[in-house]
Each structure stands twice: as C-alpha cells, then as structure tokens.
Amino acid sequence: MSLRPKPRLLCIGGDDHQLRIPFLLGLRDAGFDAVAAGSGNPAPFAEMGIPYHRYDFRRSLSPRHDLRAIGALVRIIRDVRPDLVQTFDTKPNLLVALAKRRAGGFRLVRTINGMGWIFSANSLSAWMLRPVYRSLQRVADPQTDLTVFQNSEDQEYFVQHRMARRETARIIGGSGVDVARFDAARRQAENPEAIRAALGLRSARVVITVTRMTRLKGIATLLAAADLVHKVRQDVHFLLVGPLEEAGRFAIPAEEIAGHADYVTWLGPRDDIPALLGAADLFVLPTEFREGLPRVLLEASLAGLPIITTNMPGCMAVVRSHFNGLLIPPRDPGFLAAQILTLLDDPELARTMGRQGAEMVRREFDLAGTTQAYIRLYRDVIQDAPVTEHEAALADAGPDSAVSRQDWTGEALPPGSQPIRPRQARIRGHRPRRTKPPFGPRCPKPTAWGAASCRSPDRAFLDRRDRPRRAAIFERHPPRPPVQRYSPARRIEVRSEYPTPQDARLRGRMRDMRSHRGLRMLAVRFGIA
Template identity: 55%
Template sequence: MTAHVLCVGGEDHGLRIPFLLALRERGFHVSAAGSGDAGPFAQVGLPYFPFRFERFVNPFADWRAIGTLSRLLSELRPELVQSFDTKPNLLVPLAARKARSVRVVRTINGLGWIYSSRSLKALALSPVYRGLHKLASRSTTATLFQNRDDMRFFERYRLLGKSAKGLIPGSGIDVEKFERARRAGPSRAELRQVLGLGTREVVLTVTRLTRQKGIPTLLEAAALVHQARPGVHFLLVGPRQSEGPLAISQAEIDRHSAYVTALGPRSDIPALLGVADAFAFPTEYREGVPRALLEAALAGLPIVTTRMPGCSDVIEDGWSGFLVPPRSPRELAQRIIDLLRERQEAAAMSSRAAQWVRQEFGLKLTVKRYAEVYEDLLAYPAQEGLSERDGLNLTSFQRAAIQLGALADPAERDEREGDGLRILGTQ
C-alpha cells in the first residue's frame, strides 16, 4: 500500500511544491495543507487543503486551527503528517493527539520571532512556547532540525520528549531548476537597464523587510558604504506591507533613497541575482537554513551574512563568504566594501559557497534523506510504545554520516562542546 503523507505549512507552503513532487516521485501519496494560495498546488495536481491560522499570538484562532486540522486528519487518515514552520509545528501535533493511526514528523526550520526578538513581549512568551513544545512533543513521532543550534536548544530545554530526533540541513533547493530559470531570464545588461542601474555596483538583499531580518542595520550599513564608495546601490527585494507590526516603514527606506531601492516582492529572483555584485543578508532572526543564501550562493554571488543559526551552516567566515555579528552596521559595511574591492578573493569564496550548496543542500539529496526517515517510521506501528520511543532503532537516524561541523567555526565549537551531530541520510 502506498503511504499517504500530508505536509502542513504556512503561507509560503507553495515554495515546497518541488519537495512534495519529488516525494511523490519516490512512491508516496502526497497531499498538502496550508494558509497560502491553492493555485500553485492545483497547477501541478497536488491535493491541497487550505486552513487559516494567525502568524502572531492569538489563542482563539489557534484553537480553531487545531480543530480544523484535527478534522482534516480524521477525514484523510494519512499514515504520516509532516509539519514545517513555527505555528504548524505546534498546531499539528496538538491536532493529532487523538489520531492514533498517524505518525507526526515536525521539522524545526528556525525558531521564529519569539526566540529572535529582544522585546519584552517575546521574552514573556518564550516560556509559554517552550511549554507548548513540550506538550506537542507528547504526540510527535520524530523531530527533524535544519541546523544544529536549534537541535541543541530543544535538547537544552528538554522540548523533545520521547520523540526521535535528527538533522537534515535545509528544505532542499532544486539546483537544475534554479539554473534553468537563470538562463531563461533576461540578461544582466537588460535587467540593469530596466532597473536604471547603469554600471553601478549593486548589493542585493532578498528577505522580508522587517526589523528581525536586520533591515535597519542594513540601511545604516548602506549609508556607511555610500560615504566610502558612492557608486554602490542597494536593492531590497521582499514583502513589507504584509508584515504587520514587524515591518519597517516606507519612511525609513525613503531616507536612504539616493542609494537604496525597495523593489517589493518579485518572482524573478534568479534573474535579479544576476544583476548584483554582492549579496547581504543581515538577519537577526533564528533561521532554519535561509533559502535566500542558498540561491545567492548558486548564483555565484559573494555573500556577507550574520553569525546566526542557519546562516553559519551555509557560510564559513573567510572561506566561503563573511559572517558578521547581528546588529553591527559598521562591520557589515566593511565586509560589503571588502567584497566589492577584492574581487578575486570574493570570486574564490563564492565558488566555494556554490560547491558547498550543491554538495549538501540539493533537493534530490534532501528528499532522499526525508524519504528514508519516513520509511523507517512507517515500519513501526503508529503511536505504539509512545512512552518508549527513545528506544526506536531507526536506520536513518543511526546511519554513519558526515558532520555538519565541516565548516570551520562551527566545527571548533562542536569540538569544545564534545558534540557529534550528524546529518541523516548521507553515506
């Protein structure tokens, strides 16, 4: 019998369509549920079930979402449900408490606003969310992580319960599709002409335009770069108006309009990457593995990003790009200038980053890793021996693998902490 996998995510769930299609090609019956547009799923023939939930804290809306998911699980009766994103990772296990026939797998792709913000509200909500994760772990079969920092966080606060755990870096990027999109788009010269960039040096950032994503820091750094190198222009690509109270204001951007342009959300990211000379990703957010960094690396752009979880799994400081502390505009500005000034060194670093992404973050390898975990879990009766699940001898969780700490700085930290985290599904 073909196992039914229901994959649940948020408003950006459409970005996982290549992952879901690849799972289907491996023999799974795949369906999806999320809060985003159903159109892209219909176009590729994936069954999609929309449900609503609030991204921000709203207990009443969360309770309704749990009820909706519980009914959906009862109707579809999947053998396995996979959740991504902060809210679904809490809602799905809670909705599955009475679904005795389903195995629940959640992927922690970053810890979200509550564990990234330094606001009083976030500090107050942090213990509440830890309690909810402990509750959710009781009906979770396995928890997967995209970076080792998040895994250590869950272990430190004992948020895993008896669920199995493993490390699979990133959600997978379809390297061949990305490169086809780059070739099919307009040329660098054509797009530069459309955007009015001329021959100016361009620094590109692709992210949501929020404070947690480091945009205020980037704007300060842009002003410093402009003083030292007036010909540099910054392009910001990503949503702002949909980001609610976390968004930066248009007035903040306008103060830097001489050297910063906000393009809003775009669907031609592969082509836009081709117009840039460097990529800056100043996040203060606890990322999973940022897709923006993977795409920038594949495009051959030299990268400067922050020393934050997820980012440091893609970039090794001084080898495949630069890492700077978050909220450090002067250091960010200096590294941007370094990338633009030392073109030969920057090209060497970008080449290493591209090789690393192709080696460890490709979609085919990621799907293989997930499929092996699913197959192992499906070999066990759902919910059986829940209190003894830490004794499950899952082949995919025990298989010898390379250490993610192949990156220099994290490897040194791993050695100090005596840790031996391994990536699932790598021989």
C-alpha cells in the same frame, strides 16, 4: 505499517507552503501519495496536480483562532486519513500535535526550521513568551514521533530544555534547493546587463537582499550601513526584494526606505529571483533572526555570489567565514559597511568565494539529496508503526476482497458489505479514551505505602483496601519486649514494640501523623496502645 499501495503523506505548513512543491514532487516520484495543507494560495498546487487543503491560522498567539485552526486540521486529517503527517513552521508544528489528540491514527514528523522572533528579539514580551513557547513544545513532543532540525544549535537547545528527546531528534540540512530548476530559470532569464539597464543600474555595483522587510531581518541595520557605504563609494546601489511589513512592532515603514532612495531601491515581492541574483555583485542578509537554514542563502550561493550574513544559528550552517562569505555580528552597521567595502574592493576574492559557495551548495544542499534523506526517515517511521487488528484482517483478506477494497483503494464498498470494525478502529493506532485514575492524579513513582496509592501516608493507612498491605508490613517485624514511650504532643502513652532503627522510623511516621483519630485507630488496630 501502511497497507495502501502507496503510503499517504500529508504535508502541513503555513502561507509560504508553495515553496515545498519541488519537495512534494520528489516524494510523489519516490512512491508517496503526497497531499498538502496550508494557509496560502492553492493555485500553484493545482498546477502541479497536488491535492491541497486550505486552513486559516494566525502567526501570533490567539487562543480563539488557534482553536478554530485545530478544528480545521482535525477535519482535514480525518478526510485525508494519512499514514504520516509532516509539519513545517512553528505554529503548524504545535497545532497539528494538539490536533493529533483528537484525530489520532498517524505518525507525526515535525521540522523545526528556526525558532522565530521570540528567541531573536530582546523585548520584554519576547522574554515573557519564551516560557510559554517551551511549555507548548513540551506538550507537542509526546505526540511527535520524530523531530527534524536544520542546524545543531536548535537541536541542542530543544534537548537541553526538554522540548525534544535526543533519541527522536534528527538533523537534515534545510529543505534543499532544486539545482536543475534554478539553473533552468537563470538560462531562461534575460542577461544580467539587460536587467541592470532596466533597473537603471548599468554601471553600478549592486548589493542585493532578498527577505521580508522587517527589523528582525536586519533591514534597519542594512539601511544604516548603506548610508555609510554611500559616503565612501557613490557607485554602490542596494536592491531590496521582498514584501514590506508595515504593521507590528518590527515593521519598516515605506517612508524609512524612501529616505535612502538615492542609493536604495525597494522592488517588492518578485518572481524572478534567479535573474535578479545573476545581476548582482554581492548578497547581504544581516538578519537578527534565529533561522532554520535560509533557502535564500542557498540560492545566492548557487548564483555564484559571495555572502555577508550574521553569525546566527542557521546562517552559520550555510556560510563558512572566508570560504564562501563573511560572518558579522547582528545589529552592527559599521562592521557590515566595512565588510561590504572589503568584498567590493577585491573582486578576485569575491569571485573565489562565489565559486566555492556554488560548488558547496551543489554538493551538500541539492534538493534530491535532501528529499532522499526525508524518504529514508519516513520509511523508517512507517515501518516502526504498530499493526492494528483491522490492518491484520486486511492483510489476510487481500486487496481484492469486498471488505478491504475501501481501505486499499479508497473506493466505496459494494452494497450490503460492511467494514469489519467501526471507523474509529480502522484508524491505525486508535485506542479507547483513557479514564482518570481511581483516586487523584497518577503517582510519578511508587510510594512506600503501596504502588497504586496516590494518597498521603496517613490517608493510606486509613483506607480499608490498604489494610492487608499494612498488616504485611507489621508481620515482617516480630514483636519485641515492649518499651514504654510517652508522646507529650499527643498526650497518650504509646507502647513501642520496635526498638530497632528501622522500626523506629516506622514508629516516627505514625507519631507524625496529623490526625489524632487516625493515631487512635492504629493504636487500637495493632495493639500498641
């Protein structure tokens, strides 16, 4: 429960966090106090009047840099004091969950937008890192109030491997696309013929790809397919749009793209994506990546282009085979080339797929609908939050009291006035640091020797605090006529007064104890030897 006039939401992402600006503006219009944090350029957020906090992190596994990022996130969270934190991308999801252990006092919602290269690559390192990824997600799950998935395949994988609880899992189809903004950008752009002329492609059939230039996105497969298509039709030209990944195991060297310069043009990163999509005839994304729900597929469908993509999770949520595009297996350049030629040779089929795809995106993936789904989810999470003693005092005092003015409006308190409780207690949901159990780790379930005991049975018997409990066990079994028993292993004679099967099990436990001293103490204590 938030007592501010507007619930404060902190949205944390990575270096491409500026793509969430339309989403944050929708939240602000709905009555949320939206604040952003990421590792990218703060200028786009400043232009829209959204407060932005920058922190640095590495996408790769680096414990030293990860600890620094966690510390930076703790400082940001304590400075913003949000009611709710929304995280996007794999690394921020994990880092913020770990930072919550130190910052605390807020509700956390994470969005799983894809499972990354670890579950896409077939390399040895990827196979070795998968158990690490699953372990980290299991650590993050208890700190998370809700987990949002963008496709059902990822949800089932997380639930099956105990990385998320089914009762806290939700599916929201992607981050949505701002249909009105996209249409306005296309209207303001040059006409498609002028763009083709500027690129020297006036009479060519254009196949476009918008993504990072990396092997995991299928660029090597696309170049091989382009070579096959060019041998059949010389009027087809391929446009590659996006940043080049030149370092790392999945890098695509610029020389490799330059080797196909006769029919492939790499444009690099561009800001006029709607205009370029309007000048193309076909969109291709042969990704090998486990995507969340690729935004570029939504924009390509909105531009009226038929799509060819792989049957990977996330892509199948947007492209329905033979409805608005075609699905192909990954890493198959021959099949990709055949499907490209199929759509280029049948313009009527391509136009039908493009029209149906645009109608589907406007109906199912509009940003307004996606934002409303998140808003309903956020309000449910905030309403379920517990009310602390300090918040109850604020509610009784009202927003005009001197004590509560800082918590209601963020203004400084008047001179001489003090908060009701220290700052740690003002953080909603704050609890004192837990101490370790009195002896050893917590028991996963009560033992036969006492619900609070975490020791083995023989040590529990020797514990003075357990003697009344042990005596109660023997009091439930009245003495019977003694039966002589001899234990060769212990070389002592034990008189058993419990010949029944239940009592024999109790006697067997005593006989199997490893400590000879403990057995002697029991025999003397209970008079059975």
